[in-house]
Amino acid sequence: MVVAQQQKAGTFQVLVGKIDDVLQYAIGDPLRYLANWGRLYSLWPVHLETACCSVEVGAAAGSRFDIERFGTLEAFGSLRACDLIIVMGTVTRKLAPRLKLIYDQMAEPKWVIAMGACSITGGLYFDSYNVLRGIDDIIPVDVYVPGCPPRAEALIQGIVLLQEKIRRMPTLSGR
Amino acid sequence: MRMTLESEYSPDADRIMAVSLGPQHPGAGHFRIRLWLDGDYVVKALPDAGYVHRGEEKMGEYRNYTQNVPHLERPVILDSSNILFAYSLGVDELMNSKVPPRAQYLRVIMSEINRIISHMYFIAIQGLFLGHTTMITWCMGDRDFWIDLGERIAGARVTFAYIIPGGVRNDIPEFAIEKGLKTCDWFEKRMGEYEKIFYDNPMVHQRSDGVGVLSRDDAIAFGATGTVARASGLALDVRKDEPYSSYSDFEFKTPVLTQGDSWARAYVALLDMRESIKIIRQALKGLPQGPVRLKLGPQPRVPAGEVYSRTEAARGEMSYHIVSDGSPRPYRLKIGVPSAKNLRALPHLLKNVHIADIPVIYWSLNYWPVEADR
Numbered sequence: 016m017v018v019a020q021q022q023k024a025g026t027f028q029v030l031v032g033k034i035d036d037v038l039q040y041a042i043g044d045p046l047r048y049l050a051n052w053g054r055l056y057s058l059w060p061v062h063l064e065t066a067c068c069s070v071e072v073g074a075a076a077g078s079r080f081d082i083e084r085f086g087t088l089e090a091f092g093s094l095r096a097c098d099l100i101i102v103m104g105t106v107t108r109k110l111a112p113r114l115k116l117i118y119d120q121m122a123e124p125k126w127v128i129a130m131g132a133c134s135i136t137g138g139l140y141f142d143s144y145n146v147l148r149g150i151d152d153i154i155p156v157d158v159y160v161p162g163c164p165p166r167a168e169a170l171i172q173g174i175v176l177l178q179e180k181i182r183r184m185p186t187l188s189g190r
Numbered sequence: 191m192r193m194t195l196e197s198e199y200s201p202d203a204d205r206i207m208a209v210s211l212g213p214q215h216p217g218a219g220h221f222r223i224r225l226w227l228d229g230d231y232v233v234k235a236l237p238d239a240g241y242v243h244r245g246e247e248k249m250g251e252y253r254n255y256t257q258n259v260p261h262l263e264r265p266v267i268l269d270s271s272n273i274l275f276a277y278s279l280g281v282d283e284l285m286n287s288k289v290p291p292r293a294q295y296l297r298v299i300m301s302e303i304n305r306i307i308s309h310m311y312f313i314a315i316q317g318l319f320l321g322h323t324t325m326i327t328w329c330m331g332d333r334d335f336w337i338d339l340g341e342r343i344a345g346a347r348v349t350f351a352y353i354i355p356g357g358v359r360n361d362i363p364e365f366a367i368e369k370g371l372k373t374c375d376w377f378e379k380r381m382g383e384y385e386k387i388f389y390d391n392p393m394v395h396q397r398s399d400g401v402g403v404l405s406r407d408d409a410i411a412f413g414a415t416g417t418v419a420r421a422s423g424l425a426l427d428v429r430k431d432e433p434y435s436s437y438s439d440f441e442f443k444t445p446v447l448t449q450g451d452s453w454a455r456a457y458v459a460l461l462d463m464r465e466s467i468k469i470i471r472q473a474l475k476g477l478p479q480g481p482v483r484l485k486l487g488p489q490p491r492v493p494a495g496e497v498y499s500r501t502e503a504a505r506g507e508m509s510y511h512i513v514s515d516g517s518p519r520p521y522r523l524k525i526g527v528p529s530a531k532n533l534r535a536l537p538h539l540l541k542n543v544h545i546a547d548i549p550v551i552y553w554s555l556n557y558w559p560v561e562a563d564r
Contacts, residue, residue, distance in 0.1 A: 064219030067267035077330025143245040
């Protein structure tokens with residue numbers, strides 16, 4: 016008797032699980048897909064120039080490379096509306112607290128691209144007294160774009176990689 | 191971020207608001223201006239530089255003269271050849287080396303190409319701050335033709351590292367000469383279009399005429415150089431005053447305007463580019479034959495001594511004070527950059543202006559924070 020009841024409850028649980036799975040595939044996945052699809056073609060970077068790589072970001076936003084083709088807007092607007100930080104080069108000890116503050120003020124979901132050798136490891140300035148050796152000490156990084164400075168094409172590739180990452184993002188809440 | 195008011199403003203303390211512009215602000219990249227505002231007017235402005243201070247001078251002391259080349263050009267990435275030009279002139283003078291004439295011509299060509307690249311960026315962002323989107327789209331696109339030319343000569347995109355102590359890194363390929371002459375012809379026509387759409391535009395005149403006027407006396411008092419000084423009626427040009435390398439071989443003028451406002455500072459850049467094209471054309475046509483660099487070895491020995499060298503960079507006078515004690519590394523490397531000299535005028539220019547004029551005045555000084563902070 017008890018065994019039969021247990022079996023019944025077991026089948027019920029399995030059934031609930033199956034329904035849950037079906038719902039997940041039928042509703043959750045399209046929703047997740049829709050949300051991620053919306054996010055990945057409307058990335059809006061913060062205007063935070065940290066060092067000389069900003070020249071190549073300017074070139075990438077210019078008419079020859081035009082990163083807007085890939086769904087990244089130009090870096091103008093409010094911090095609260097942005098969802099991407101492109102760290103353009105060296106982060107010094109004076110700028111590091113500001114970078115952390117800016118990252119914390121942004122709304123979720125948010126992503127970080129570390130552009131240039133300096134923001135990855137310190138680059139040429141690894142032995143300078145005023146330079147942070149890599150920004151991943153203070154904020155999490157999604158995509159690294161190496162180079163000193165990276166060409167505009169490399170930055171575009173970094174953005175496409177980030178979009179690939181966002182497309183596969185498992186939950187609706189982001190991280 | 192609000193700041194405490196200073197006591198000198200206490201009578202009007204209720205009216206005056208202290209705000210911070212930057213470092214995260216579209217009008218001021220890697221730079222902060224502390225502002226005290228009375229309604230829409232600026233009462234007082236204090237620039238806060240140093241966000242990109244990377245210790246270039248100290249780093250120069252523990253690298254040898256060849257290793258110093260790549261990191262010294264990074265602060266002035268827009269104008270990378272001119273800062274290396276001054277450094278190479280200094281080291282050449284210390285070592286008493288005679289640079290071959292072909293290398294001197296190539297140095298001039300590269301530094302003039304870089305002047306154009308830098309001025310194009312300057313005009314593009316000036317157009318952006320004036321709300322003139324055509325100018326940034328055009329200039330950023332056209333700037334890439336000059337970068338391509340530099341890439342064909344030197345091999346890298348913006349950090350050319352072309353001018354080195356003892357000459358230049360490599361010879362110019364034959365097709366780059368042809369392409370350079372073609373680019374000059376095309377660009378001369380193109381600059382006429384810039385004048386039509388940007389400089390003669392009534393909207394641009396209204397936004398920048400009489401905005402941020404720096405008089406001739408003030409320019410002298412603040413020690414302005416480069417485009418800022420030339421727009422205020424000071425004919426300062428190291429290429430003319432103290433011709434270095436082979437600049438005495440070429441025919442060119444120093445453009446001088448007398449208005450001293452934001453419009454004049456942007457227009458001087460265009461006139462500068464006209465002269466640069468003249469120099470590039472003369473140098474490409476009269477390029478002498480011969481070697482392009484002296485063999486110095488990987489770790490050149492520089493005799494003990496002291497040297498002060500200067501060049502005319504895109505933003506103004508770029509100077510080096512190199513002290514050598516006979517070891518492979520410099521004992522002291524002092525870099526004097528034009529941006530830092532022109533920044534002194536900013537608090538004076540930002541008095542009693544509208545908030546909307548701040549980016550226009552700030553950028554018209556052709557200020558590049560990475561260069562000023564070193």
